[in-house]
Amino acid sequence: MNQTIAQIQEIFGDSTAFSVSEENPGFPIIEVNAGRSTAQIALQGAQVLSWMPTDHPDVLYVSPKAKMEPGIAVRGGIPICWPWFNAHPDDPSKPNHGFVRNQFWNLESAEFEYNMATLVFTFAPTAETKELWPHDFELTATVKISDKLKVRLSTKNIGEEPFQITSALHTYLSVGDIERIQLEGVKGSHYIDQLLPAGSEEIYQEKNVIINQEIDRIYSSMSSLLLRDLDRSRAVFVDKAGSRSTVVWNPWKEKSKALADLPNNDYKEFVCIEACNAGRDRPTVRPNASHTLETTIGLRPLQ
Numbered sequence: 286m287n288q289t290i291a292q293i294q295e296i297f298g299d300s301t302a303f304s305v306s307e308e309n310p311g312f313p314i315i316e317v318n319a320g321r322s323t324a325q326i327a328l329q330g331a332q333v334l335s336w337m338p339t340d341h342p343d344v345l346y347v348s349p350k351a352k353m354e355p356g357i358a359v360r361g362g363i364p365i366c367w368p369w370f371n372a373h374p375d376d377p378s379k380p381n382h383g384f385v386r387n388q389f390w391n392l393e394s395a396e397f398e399y400n401m402a403t404l405v406f407t408f409a410p411t412a413e414t415k416e417l418w419p420h421d422f423e424l425t426a427t428v429k430i431s432d433k434l435k436v437r438l439s440t441k442n443i444g445e446e447p448f449q450i451t452s453a454l455h456t457y458l459s460v461g462d463i464e465r466i467q468l469e470g471v472k473g474s475h476y477i478d479q480l481l482p483a484g485s486e487e488i489y490q491e492k493n494v495i496i497n498q499e500i501d502r503i504y505s506s507m508s509s510l511l512l513r514d515l516d517r518s519r520a521v522f523v524d525k526a527g528s529r530s531t532v533v534w535n536p537w538k539e540k541s542k543a544l545a546d547l548p549n550n551d552y553k554e555f556v557c558i559e560a561c562n563a564g565r566d567r568p569t570v571r572p573n574a575s576h577t578l579e580t581t582i583g584l585r586p587l588q
């Protein structure tokens with residue numbers, strides 16, 4: 286049973302930092318005013334949809350054609366892809382990017398102090414998810430909103446057997462013009478090009494990344510990244526922890542036309558920079574052990 290609006294409001298108490306609305310019936314969205322920024326988080330998927338530092342346009346992109354309906358993945362913000370990244374390794378009939386982004390999570394707590402809002406969401410297995418993935422786990426998403434945005438995903442194995450996960454904090458970063466950005470941080474690393482046949486040789490990234498075509502790469506890299514947005518005269522940093530791989534994705538023209546929940550020209554307005562565990566990076570979580578994946582994004586002046 287999903288939490289009701291009243292139950293969510295009870296968690297907020299009399300704090301003016303939090304409110305919740307259901308513009309679309311059955312799809313609660315939490316609004317956060319953390320002083321130096323505002324945010325929106327959907328209860329479905331514990332998915333951050335918006336993060337706006339004061340006096341700045343949204344740092345995240347959400348497709349205007351995204352369906353805000355129960356059970357349908359929302360294109361934009363920071364989808365939590367778990368317990369597998371992309372297609373299921375053995376069964377393509379299972380949902381892309383796992384199942385937790387399409388399920389309602391439970392809001393456990395919401396606190397605001399010293400200009401930082403902290404919200405904690407949990408997700409536990411259901412009969413439906415056990416059909417998809419037969420393991421016992423506790424999943425916790427902690428969202429911290431201040432002059433930065435941090436999302437921490439913690440997986441705890443509460444079963445008897447170890448399990449492997451691949452996962453991603455699939456961040457859609459809003460940009461002024463995709464052809465006027467530079468991405469620093471993966472130069473010198475190798476990547477799997479997901480546009481090539483599976484098993485293709487990894488490729489060496491010689492220079493900083495510019496985007497002038499479809500790009501879908503899994504970089505073997507633990508480094509932070511810096512997105513220089515020349516059009517908006519700002520830079521966005523993406524720090525990460527618990528992540529040995531980084532995905533960079535933009536669908537470009539043709540793929541955008543094939544995505545029903547993305548306007549044809551909106552590929553120009555975002556790039557996905559994803560803290561993840563994907564490709565060869567498949568952490569094993571032993572019984573009673575935990576794995577944490579984290580991303581922190583924020584603004585920097587454009588030097």
Ligand code: TA6
Nearest residue numbers: 358371381382479501532534557
């Ligand atoms: O992160 C890159 C990627 O794996 C792409 O291959 C593309 O499928 C993208 O994710 C979006 O996936 P979605 O299931 O949200 O349409």
